[in-house]
Amino acid sequence: MIQTSGESTSGHHAVVKGRLITIEGTDCAGKSTQARLLAESLAASGCPTLLTREPGGAPGAEVLRGFLLANRTALDPLAEAMIHFAARIDHANRTLRPAIAAGLTIVCDRFFDSTMAYQGYGQGADPSAITTLIRLLDLTPDLTFVLDLPPAEEQRRREQRGRSADRYERLGPEFLERVRWGFHAIVKTHPERCILIDASPSPAEVHARLFALAQARLP
Secondary structure (H helix, E strand, O other), rough: OEOOOOOEEEEEEEOOOOOEEEEEEEEOOOOHHHHHHHHHHHOOOOOEEEEEEEOOOOHHHHHHHOOOOOOOOOOOHHHHHHHHHHHHHHHHHHHHHHHHHHHOOEEEEEOOOHHHHHHHHHHOOOOOHHHHHHHHOOOOOOOOEEEEHHHHHHHHHHHOOOOOOOOOHHHHHHHHHHHHHHHHHHHOOOOOOOEEEEOOOOHHHHHHHHHHHHHHHHO
């Protein structure tokens, strides 16, 4: 979790309304890089900014992140979704809401759309149950960027990483494709806040587009 104070050219802190920007997409789309670059550019433009992530972003949520990443026992998809939401509620109440109240612009690497895409569309958890959890959370992003990669480019990047497959990659290409189209469905369902972004160009090009869109949508 990184906090960056933006200042205006006059040397005074910019006065901004707190808002939440989330970066979503599959694992090789560059979410963490784009979240960091966007937070840095917003801060440099004079916008007090908080960079955070999910699962995690608060002490209790980080403990649950550790469990989710280390766990090798197969969980029921809805049970896994509920653990993500337990971490998310801790993150929201201890980090996100106070930051919004303080007028910060938050850039969050993943949020509830990932749970819908991975546990819902990907693993088959009941989407209506996840929607109920989203309602209980009662915190919706102001803007969501969904980074999208064609399967061939995603596979190329995965091989380039040269590391062993993670728990989701081990579920196979059909699972990953369901997740990708889950994100597409989320964008179509929530066009007022979600923007699908082609993540194939260079990180600098993708960042330039995200920064321009963020400034246009949340001036």
